[in-house]
Amino acid sequence: DIQMTQSPSSLSASVGDRVTITCRASQSISNYLNWYQQKPGKAPKLLIYTSSNLQGGVPSRFSGSGSGTDFTLTISCLQPEDFASYYCQQSHSTPLTFGGGTKVEIK
Amino acid sequence: EVQLVESGGGLVQPGGSLRLSCAASGFSFDSYWMSWVRQAPGRGLEWVAQINQDGSVKYYVDSVKGRFTISRDNAKNSLFLQMNSLTAEDTAVYYCARDHIVGATNFDDWGQGTLVTVSS
Numbered sequence: 001d002i003q004m005t006q007s008p009s010s011l012s013a014s015v016g017d018r019v020t021i022t023c024r025a026s027q028s029i030s031n032y033l034n035w036y037q038q039k040p041g042k043a044p045k046l047l048i049y050t051s052s053n054l055q056g057g058v059p060s061r062f063s064g065s066g067s068g069t070d071f072t073l074t075i076s077c078l079q080p081e082d083f084a085s086y087y088c089q090q091s092h093s094t095p096l097t098f099g100g101g102t103k104v105e106i107k
Numbered sequence: 108e109v110q111l112v113e114s115g116g117g118l119v120q121p122g123g124s125l126r127l128s129c130a131a132s133g134f135s136f137d138s139y140w141m142s143w144v145r146q147a148p149g150r151g152l153e154w155v156a157q158i159n160q161d162g163s164v165k166y167y168v169d170s171v172k173g174r175f176t177i178s179r180d181n182a183k184n185s186l187f188l189q190m191n192s193l194t195a196e197d198t199a200v201y202y203c204a205r206d207h208i209v210g211a212t213n214f215d216d217w218g219q220g221t222l223v224t225v226s227s
Contacts, residue, residue, distance in 0.1 A: 044152065095168045
């Protein structure tokens with residue numbers, strides 16, 4: 001199974017900050033990496049698919065990059081509605097696996 | 108508008124069974140792979156099972172193989188998860204997720220989730 005490791009597990013940031021979350025796969029997954037946002041009590045929402053493609057309706061302040069084993073989600077200018085948990089997920093092979101999540105909290 | 112509405116969750120005793128349903132609307136259901144994803148209380152996301160468009164291909168996470176069965180009824184735009192031999196470790200919110208048509212998996216629409224609690 002492919003293990004997905006996210007870091008940090010949590011971070012505190014202020015509105016307007018640039019935030020970077022990393023995700024590392026235990027083996028190469030090419031660009032088969034998706035990112036989701038989840039707010040408390042809500043279903044996850046797809047932000048980025050295949051590493052760098054912005055899902056429709058997602059603000060352009062979100063971006064993704066990486067290939068192979070190392071990936072990054074960047075929020076260029078944090079907004080109040082971005083305080084949430086973020087998960088990466090590999091779609092290279094089953095079992096499909098998620099990272100442990102990163103909780104972005106208000107500083 | 109895409110809608111996925113799960114039902115069938117509840118409290119069940121260890122060793123018991125439960126059948127989850129997901130009613131889909133607003134898209135061509137029989138064109139998409141579909142998946143179930145769960146989230147234990149206070150924990151992260153875990154993919155559970157996946158099924159292709161005509162139900163002929165199914166994949167499961169190891170922890171549910173032999174106990175859970177994913178199925179679909181395209182005529183009724185419905186996805187199902189039959190869960191048997193439930194344990195406390197299966198306690199979670201279960202989400203129905205729209206998967207892909209072709210190419211790589213991504214879950215671009217999700218239901219609101221249904222809570223399954225396994226406890227005596």
